[in-house]
Amino acid sequence: xxxxxxxxxxxxxVKSNPAHINIYxxxxxxxxxxxxxxxxxxxxxxxxxxxxxxxxxLGKFYGESEVIEYMHRDLLKFRNAYRSSKFGHYLDLAVDLxxxxxxxxxxxxxxxxxxxxxxxxxxxxxRMRETIQEVEAQSxxxxxxxxxxxxxxxxxxxxxxxxP
Numbered sequence: 455x456x457x458x459x460x461x462x463x464x465x466x467x468v469k470s471n472p473a474h475i476n477i478y479x480x481x482x483x484x485x486x487x488x489x490x491x492x493x494x495x496x497x498x499x500x501x502x503x504x505x506x507x508x509x510x511x512l513g514k515f516y517g518e519s520e521v522i523e524y525m526h527r528d529l530l531k532f533r534n535a536y537r538s539s540k541f542g543h544y545l546d547l548a549v550d551l552x553x554x555x556x557x558x559x560x561x562x563x564x565x566x567x568x569x570x571x572x573x574x575x576x577x578x579x580x581r582m583r584e585t586i587q588e589v590e591a592q593s594x595x596x597x598x599x600x601x602x603x604x605x606x607x608x609x610x611x612x613x614x615x616x617x618p
Contacts, residue, residue, distance in 0.1 A: 471495050477505075480529055482536055490525055494518075504528070508548045534596070 457468050473495045480488045489506035500521055502512040512528070515521045535541050558575070561567060 471498065478525070482529075482532055486532070486536055488529060488532055492521060507545055508552045531597075 457470065460468060473493055476492045476494065478490045478492065480490075482488055487506055488504065490512075491503040491505050493501040493503075495501075500515045500518065502515060502521055502524060504510045504512055512524065515524070535544065538544075
């Protein structure tokens with residue numbers, strides 16, 4: 455039905471690929487669950503999304519082992535980050551940014567935004583990117599070995615550094 459309706463609405467192309475959608479839940483803590491959605495396309499690429507604690511497209515992969523390695527590193531990093539006293543604040547920021555993305559879309563899809571509004575938003579986003587760069591420059595790497603060599607941290611949780 456979706457394909458037929460999309461064609462009636464003017465879809466210029468419809469491509470259907472058989473796929474398996476798998477959902478994986480990991481309980482990091484009582485109040486923190488990581489949820490991954492994996493779109494496995496037979497003989498093709500694999501798409502990995504994290505849907506909780508906030509939605510994010512994580513990438514396109516070409517082998518199951520790449521997906522497993524990525525998920526493993528991501529889980530280790532979230533377990534470590536959860537131990538930080540700043541994790542709640544980070545999570546609030548991430549959720550706010552996700553919400554902001556939706557608000558911006560609604561703004562531009564439902565209103566005739568004047569040029570001055572575009573300029574004001576652009577200026578704010580530029581300022582935000584600059585702030586992120588400044589904070590990044592002042593913050594030590596947690597996974598220096600991984601950053602330099604492009605390898606994953608050791609598999610055991612105790613080998614992952616703990617932040618104050």
